[in-house]
Amino acid sequence: MLEFGLEGKVALVAGAGPGLGRSCALGLAEAGAAVACVDFDGARADAVAGEVRAQGGTATGIRSDLRHMPEAEAAVAQTIEALGSLSVVVDVIGEIRYGRALDLTDADWDYSLDAVLRQFFHIGRAAGRHLVAQGEGGSIVSISSVSGLSSAPFHAPYGAAKAGLISLTRSLAIELAPAGIRVNNVAPGAVATPRVVARLGGRNEDGLPLESRAPLGRMGEPDEIAKVAVFLASDLASYISGQVVVVDGGATAEFALGAMRADQIPDNATLEQPPP
């Protein structure tokens, strides 16, 4: 019953750097897939592929900038050449340019839209065309953010791009469903990837500054996002398509204005209970 169905399959991880991409590559390999680690930083791609091999898996590193369609097509072709086939894509690529919307430039906007949305359009099309032609189904997972579901200050182009990514994921899910290809999205909250930990000034015994903002009281760890991506990519999720799975420690469950500390609960709160 609980079979990933990834044994003997080939997965492409886009953005296979040291953060979520690394965790997804290691997770997919642990579930039985051979993994093509794709990153526009070739050293990062090779390093993660090396880690997968060191743990007994099969992997290859591919340098490719998916903002350019020919490079996305080349990444798919190189994956098939190196590993024999391709049936799973997990795309974690995404970059942030923070700033006040009124101060951002068109270049900032284009950068974020390309870094988040255009690159997925490219790998979704390149891999999607291959999967349809291959005729054996497949699955694609994109990674958005809670910023694509609700907004945060200084996130305007990032949030817009992530919201677009969710919509594009759903469009692909509908169009590729007749070919047995599932397309889903994971929306993480704050995750302690090396990039984020470095930005926050590193971990210390008090933890990281964002830890208390989620009801679970801590940031997510990269493998807690990867587990969900691997699940969605696998046959365990065989009837799930076009969905967004939020993995945020409960952060989006809370209505910000409703946040109340225990010592702020009024004494007469019990009067609001319905009569027996």
Ligand SMILES: NC(=O)c1ccc[n+]([C@@H]2O[C@H](COP(=O)([O-])OP(=O)(O)OC[C@H]3O[C@@H](n4cnc5c(N)ncnc54)[C@H](O)[C@@H]3O)[C@@H](O)[C@H]2O)c1
């Ligand atoms: N870390 C978090 O708190 C968090 C929260 C919500 C969503 N996310 C999303 O999760 C994803 C991964 O986050 P991360 O913290 O691991 O980031 P990261 O920057 O460590 O990883 C992204 C990788 O993608 C690669 N990359 C970027 N653009 C590329 C391109 N055009 N072509 C090929 N490779 C490219 C980078 O070299 C990098 O290795 C991102 O999409 C991010 O928006 C992260």
